[in-house]
Amino acid sequence: xxxxxxxxxxxxxxxxxxxxxxxxxxWVTLKRSSMKSKAARNKVKNVDELEHCCLVRxxxxxxxxxxxxxxxxxxxxxSSYALVLKAHxxxxxxxxxxxxxxxADGDKKEGEAKKSKKSDAAPKPAx
Amino acid sequence: MVYIASWEEFVERSIQLFRADPQSSRYVMKxxxxxxxxxxxxxxxxxxxxxxxxxxQDVKKMEKLNNIFFTLMARGPDxxxxxxxxxxxxxxxxxxxxxxxRQ
Numbered sequence: 001x002x003x004x005x006x007x008x009x010x011x012x013x014x015x016x017x018x019x020x021x022x023x024x025x026x027w028v029t030l031k032r033s034s035m036k037s038k039a040a041r042n043k044v045k046n047v048d049e050l051e052h053c054c055l056v057r058x059x060x061x062x063x064x065x066x067x068x069x070x071x072x073x074x075x076x077x078x079s080s081y082a083l084v085l086k087a088h089x090x091x092x093x094x095x096x097x098x099x100x101x102x103x104a105d106g107d108k109k110e111g112e113a114k115k116s117k118k119s120d121a122a123p124k125p126a127x
Numbered sequence: 128m129v130y131i132a133s134w135e136e137f138v139e140r141s142i143q144l145f146r147a148d149p150q151s152s153r154y155v156m157k158x159x160x161x162x163x164x165x166x167x168x169x170x171x172x173x174x175x176x177x178x179x180x181x182x183x184q185d186v187k188k189m190e191k192l193n194n195i196f197f198t199l200m201a202r203g204p205d206x207x208x209x210x211x212x213x214x215x216x217x218x219x220x221x222x223x224x225x226x227x228x229r230q
Contacts, residue, residue, distance in 0.1 A: 021160045030193075031153040032200040054200035074201040082190045091163035092183040 001057070001064050006077050009067035010084055013058050017088040020060050029057045035068065056081075128175045134188055137178040141169035142195065142208075144176060149204040154196045156189065165189065 004012060013028070020026050033055040034041060054069040056077075069077050131137040145152040152171040158164075167178045167189060195208050 017158075017160070023161050025157050025159040027155055027157045029153050029155045030196050030200055032149050032204075052200070052203065054197055069197065069201050071201045074197050078194055078197045082193065085158075085190065085193075086186065088160070089158060089165065089183070089186050091160045092165060092186065093163065093181050095182065095184050 001066055004065055004067050006067055006069070006073055006080075009056070009058075009065055010077075010080055012065045013081075014084055014088070016058060016060050016063070016065070017084070024060055026058065026060050029055075031055045031057070033068075128177055130177045130179045134178065134185070137167070137176060138192055138195075141176050141192075142199070144169055144171055144174060145196070145199060146204045147171070149199070154192075156193075167192070 013026075016026055031054070032052055034052055035055070053071075054074070055066060056069060057064060057066040059065075067077075131140070141154070145154070148171045152169065155168040155170075157166045157168070159166075163181050165180050165185065169176045198206050198208050
């Protein structure tokens with residue numbers, strides 16, 4: 001397990017998503033952690049005394065990367081992480097609303113119609 | 128483990144689960160591009176909550192949940208998540224107002 005800084009982690013995560021587009025999955029785990037061993041944890045009786053961070057791990061089953069997020073970095077990481085996700089989660093289905101779909105189809109047909117025949121594809125003239 | 132169908136229920140129960148045992152709870156997001164599937168899981172090794180989707184519109188909801196968990200984990204289970212869980216407007220308002228206790 002490689003513990004990375006925030007930005008290298010995001011870069012690696014981007015690569016990981018790219019590598020697994022054809023096949024494979026990517027898991028990202030968030031966990032609260034003190035980054036201390038169990039023995040060290042047991043010495044501290046009151047759990048609240050331990051400092052906590054958010055541990056982020058990502059794996060594709062072959063390679064694992066991780067990073068620590070302190071409260072200070074949280075806002076910044078949160079937004080860049082959201083950007084990475086947004087950029088890669090493109091295989092999900094778009095909302096299938098009937099009217100919206102029709103409108104989109106209509107646009108396409110109109111576009112095609114202009115190239116080929118006007119009368120066939122666009123029976124109703126736009127008002 | 129069965130998938131929870133309702134997003135609201137999933138969010139509510141997963142936050143409850145985390146707050147009940149922050150030490151051993153984790154939040155996993157699995158994305159499979161080739162099948163266009165996204166699975167979210169929250170578990171404390173005793174109970175497991177899962178939510179599955181293939182809809183692009185759920186990405187936004189997931190982002191919100193991500194933010195909630197980032198806040199809860201980095202700042203502590205008692206952290207105020209009303210800002211992240213509410214709408215962006217609420218967030219802006221809250222940041223403008225600030226917390227009364229400061230100063």
